Structures are given as C-alpha cells and as structure tokens.
Amino acid sequence: MKKIFIAVSLFLFSFILYSQDITNSETSQNDILTNSSNEFFDYIEKGDVTKVRELLRQGTNANSTNSEGWSALHVAVKSNNAAIVKELLSQKWIDMNPVLPVDTILMEGDNKWYADGQTPLLLASYYGYADIANMLLSYGADVLAKDSIDDAMAVHIASARGNANVVSVILDSSAARSSGIDIVNVGDNTGTTPLMWASMNNQITVIAALLKFKADVNFQDDDGWTALHFAAASDSYRAVEILLKNNADANIADIEGKKPVDITTDTDIKALLNKYTSAAETENNTTEKAQ
Known part of the structure; x- marks a missing residue:
C-alpha cells in the first residue's frame, strides 16, 4: 500500500512539474509573440x-493588431508609408478590409472625427493619401466599404475632408466602374450624397470634381435636402454660388416645405438665393401667362 502511495505521489509530482513546464513554455512563447508584434508595429510607424x-x-502575421485594435495595414496607412502598405498588401493572406474598433476617434487639433468601422481605404480617404488609396483599390480593397457611424464610404469621407484628389482616384477606379453602383450619387444612411457632404463643409474643389463626374446637383436626401440646402445651412457662399451656376434648383423644398433660402442665416x-428663386418664379409666371 505504501509503495502504491509513493508511486502515485511521484506521478502527481512529475505531472505538476510537466504542467508548469508547459505553462512556462506557453508564457514564454506568448511573450516572444507579444514582443515580436510590438516590434512589428514600431517598425511600421518608423x-x-x-x-x-x-x-x-x-x-509575423500581416493581419495582427496592436493594443488599440488597429491592424498593421491601418497603422501603415496612417503613417503614410506606401512602401510598407505595398509590402503588407503583397502578403498572401492579407485582409484588405479590416475595420477600426468601436470608439475610435481621429484627432486634428480640437477637431474629432469618429472613425468606428473604417477600413484602410476609408482611413486613406480621411487623410487624403491618394497614392495609397489608389494602391488599395488596385489590390482589391472594397470601394463600397462603409463605416459604422453614418454608413459613409470612402467617397463621402474624402468629399467632406476636401480631398479632391482621393475623390477623383475613387471615381476613376475600375473598382467604382465595376461596382454596379452610381458611386458619385451614393447616399449614406440618411441618403446624403458625396456632393452634399462636400457642400456642407464648403469644399469647393471637391464640389467641382464631383460635378465633373456628373454628380446630380438636385438629388434629395431622406429629408428632402439638396446640396444647395446643405450649402445654405452651412452659410457657405462659394458653395451656394458654384451649385447655382451648375443648375442647382433654388426652388426645391424639403419635406417640411423649406427651400434653401429659408434655411440660411x-x-x-x-x-x-432670392435672386435665383425670383428669376425662377418669374419664368414660371411668364410661361403660365403665355399659355
């Protein structure tokens, strides 16, 4: 009986030591992986x-994420390093459309931009990195990918930010042409088009670029607002002016019956706007009298 007890004790002691060795080995391996991952992201940022x-x-896994949940591709895009972006994209199993985690905020001075769900393409569009956006699209990044805030696509974000070069890259891409979607007039989750995003932010060069790509100047969102409504509400004189010169209709009313002139301060x-509205109303009255 004593021999059996000793044998069992020795077995248990050996098992405990073996388990500790495995645990220590796994911990050591995890430390190595963590250190390797940290180095990886450090080198990307540098x-x-x-x-x-x-x-x-x-x-090293090309799809690994850092402590903030950013993928290697996101970090490379933010760092504006096209060579590293290309190196990552050339990896066989690279995910070209990873998304930023919830509560991701991009800061520029005191300005905040909520970036939840942004893919690397959306991030490149935010920063205005046209060459990187073009590279991502050429490798197959999803041109229709949306963020988790407004269902905004890359074209919306680039338009709002005034990145006309990125807007042109997107709309000129084979990805856009083969998407089956009218991307220049695509709406976000409230039907707001790229032209509306540009108009509310007084992005004149983007407005011009979008009009060149045949953006519908009188398209209405879910509330009946046109780009002219947004420009008027934002008190953007140049935006209002260029829209009017490109056949924006000052007489279109939203679902509450308000025209752009009713919104601006x-x-x-x-x-x-009164000049254009009056001219339109006069023309209508003249036509009615002639009939």
Missing part, C-alpha cells in the same frame, strides 16, 4: 520597410 519585411518573412446668401 517606416522601416526592411525590418517589416524581415519580420513578415520570419512569420447669411444675408448675402439669402440675397443670392
């Missing part, structure tokens, strides 16, 4: 493409 390539060849814009 723009060291040689070290990034070396770590990838040693088996700027006296100069109101005077400009």
